[in-house]
Structure formats: C-alpha cells, structure tokens
Amino acid sequence: MAALLNKGRAAFYALPMAINTIIFDLGAVLIDWHPHHLYNKIFTEPAQRDWFLENICTNDWNEEQDGGRALAEGTELRVKQFPEHEENIRVFYGRWVEMLNGPIDGTPEIFRQLKESGKYKIYALSNWSAETMEIAFSQFEFLDWFDGMVISGLEKMRKPEPVFYQLLLDRYSIKPEEALFIDDNKRNIIAAEKMGINSIHFINAAQLEKELKSLDIL
Known part of the structure; x- marks a missing residue:
C-alpha cells in the first residue's frame, strides 16, 4: 500500500482501506x-x-x-x-x-469526532521534550483523550528514525497497513510511508477534514 501512496493521492483514495488506528503528531497539528x-x-x-x-x-x-x-x-x-x-x-x-499559542484551529474538533465515533484507536507520536511535555499536559485537555502516546524525549529516539515508528507499532500491536499517520512535516510522512504506514501531510484542519472524509474515515 505504501508503494502505491508514493504514486500520488489518487491511488491513495482509490484503495479499499481498513483503517482502525489514527496516529497524530502534536506540534503544528493539534497544538500551535x-x-x-x-x-x-x-x-x-x-x-x-x-x-x-x-x-x-x-x-x-x-x-x-x-x-x-x-x-x-x-x-x-x-x-x-x-x-x-x-x-x-x-x-x-x-x-x-x-x-x-493554543490549539490548532479545528483539529481538536476532528480528534473529538474520531474519538466519539468509537471506530478507532488513537495514538500520539511526537518529537517533544519530556520536560516541556509536562507544561503541555497542563494546558490541553485533549492530550488525555489518546489511547497511548510515544514521546521522543521519554524514549531517547525521534522521528524520522524508523525505530521510533516501530516502537509505537510494537507497543500497541498496530499493523502499519491498518494505521493512518497525520504529521505536518513531510520528512516524517516519507519515513512513515516507507514503513507501510498510510499518511496524510497536514496543512490545516479544513484540508485534513476533506481528506479524512474522502477516505470515509470521518
């Protein structure tokens, strides 16, 4: 599937997908x-x-x-x-x-809809210092909505290192072909797709909502 993703978005949308896991980046996707x-x-x-x-x-x-x-x-x-x-x-x-600077406008609402649908396990995979993560948790209640998180500062590894993605997959028994990864950094998207993880390059909430609806996920 990942190979087809690299041929263009049209191929991505044409594929039958059985996505049961959503993986969010945090900074610049959910948090400004x-x-x-x-x-x-x-x-x-x-x-x-x-x-x-x-x-x-x-x-x-x-x-x-x-x-x-x-x-x-x-x-x-x-x-x-x-x-x-x-x-x-x-x-x-x-x-x-x-x-x-607060949450990214619109993205926490998308997160809430995905969570309330009951169809998906939702995880965070983020490059973030363990020390500053404590500050973020005190400000953003939606960080408590995740089914699990893998934070680089705690694990001593980070995106786009393949071992960091693999840690998430192994820890939560995720099949890459059944997961969808959302990140604002194209470097991190490319790394995920090389591991067979379906991905969306986040630009803004409106674009994300449109892509999720096109995939019949939202």
Whole structure:
C-alpha cells in the first residue's frame, strides 16, 4: 500500500482501506507551538528573529532536546558556543511556555469526532521534550483523550528514525497497513510511508477534514 501512496493521492483514495488506528503528531497539528510566538516579543524585526532561529537556536538543536538531552545541558552547550547570544538562548526554554499559542484551529474538533465515533484507536507520536511535555499536559485537555502516546524525549529516539515508528507499532500491536499517520512535516510522512504506514501531510484542519472524509474515515 505504501508503494502505491508514493504514486500520488489518487491511488491513495482509490484503495479499499481498513483503517482502525489514527496516529497524530502534536506540534503544528493539534497544538500551535512555534518559537516565533516567543521571539516576536524579543526581536523588533522578523529578519532578526529568523536569523537567530536559523543560526543560533536552530530546529536541529531543539530536536536534540526532543530526543532526550536535558534542557539545561542543551542550553549550556549553546551558550558556550554563542556567548554573545546568551540572554536570547536562555529564554528559549526559560520562557518556553510563551511558544504555545493554543490549539490548532479545528483539529481538536476532528480528534473529538474520531474519538466519539468509537471506530478507532488513537495514538500520539511526537518529537517533544519530556520536560516541556509536562507544561503541555497542563494546558490541553485533549492530550488525555489518546489511547497511548510515544514521546521522543521519554524514549531517547525521534522521528524520522524508523525505530521510533516501530516502537509505537510494537507497543500497541498496530499493523502499519491498518494505521493512518497525520504529521505536518513531510520528512516524517516519507519515513512513515516507507514503513507501510498510510499518511496524510497536514496543512490545516479544513484540508485534513476533506481528506479524512474522502477516505470515509470521518
């Protein structure tokens, strides 16, 4: 099935599917998390903000913390490397809560409909620091709706590593061909499809709802 998925969305929609499992990413799918929400308050010019996030507190650096490195360790390593940016580096995790901008409009409602249908087991597979995950749980009640979660910071591995997807499949006895994975990162979608997991590249809630209805899932 995954091979057919790579030939285009038309092939995907034409296939008879027996999906019984939905797998959600969290950040940028259900939760509006982005460093811009914090650094817009720090930098007066978007170009300054973008340069800092592309060169100092980069996505690759943040993913090391998502993969299990302690926030304090990651912070000190970056400060040592870029001491002239110490203040703005320290606020990345010191004011991390300000990167949360509420739920993604419309997606929790889709989650609720899938949950209430009773047709699916629903899991989360997310690159997220174990330390900041505690903050998210205090803010978003829908995180309690999942039948299970696999969080990178707890497992010391992350997307798009195949072993991370396999951990979810094995832990919850999921057959890849019976699962549908939803993620905003195309890199992670490609990795899932290579493992035979049907996937939707999330753009926004309206697009997700349309695709789920086309698949007769919603």
